[in-house]
Amino acid sequence: MVSLVLVSHSLPLAASIANLIQHIVKEDVNIAIAARVDDPEHPWGTDVIKIQQAIKSVYSDDGVVVLMDLGSAVLSAEMAIARFSESEDIINPLQWQQSG
Numbered sequence: 001m002v003s004l005v006l007v008s009h010s011l012p013l014a015a016s017i018a019n020l021i022q023h024i025v026k027e028d029v030n031i032a033i034a035a036r037v038d039d040p041e042h043p044w045g046t047d048v049i050k051i052q053q054a055i056k057s058v059y060s061d062d063g064v065v066v067l068m069d070l071g072s073a074v075l076s077a078e079m080a081i082a083r084f085s086e087s088e089d090i091i092n093p094l095q096w097q098q099s100g
Contacts, residue, residue: 003030003058007051007077008069009044011035017067030058034080046073051080 004021008014014035021029032054037045055064066081068074 001027001029001060002062003032003060003064005032005034005051005054005058005064005066007046007054007066007073008033008035009046009073010069013069030060032058046076048076048079048083051077052083055080055084 004018006014006017008017011033014033018031018033021031034047034050034054037047039045051066055066058064066077068077
């Protein structure tokens with residue numbers, strides 16, 4: 001089954017969405033959350049390394065769908081995907097959509 005990575009500026013938002021997905025889908029879904037930054041004073045944001053780690057944590061041959069909450073999360077997700085080597089078979093759907 002395809003896994004999900006939720007990229008959000010807010011950990012509570014991402015956790016709520018993950019909880020909703022688990023209740024809607026009848027099967028177990030691998031969901032990883034990459035939310036907020038490690039700055040207690042300014043936790044709102046996204047982290048490229050957390051996103052890359054989240055993708056790796058749920059990666060399977062079935063694929064991983066990365067869902068993002070705001071525009072800058074898209075940029076962070078693109079940077080995370082770009083950090084994978086070509087041999088890791090990661091496709092940036094924004095680039096695929098434009099060329100396909």
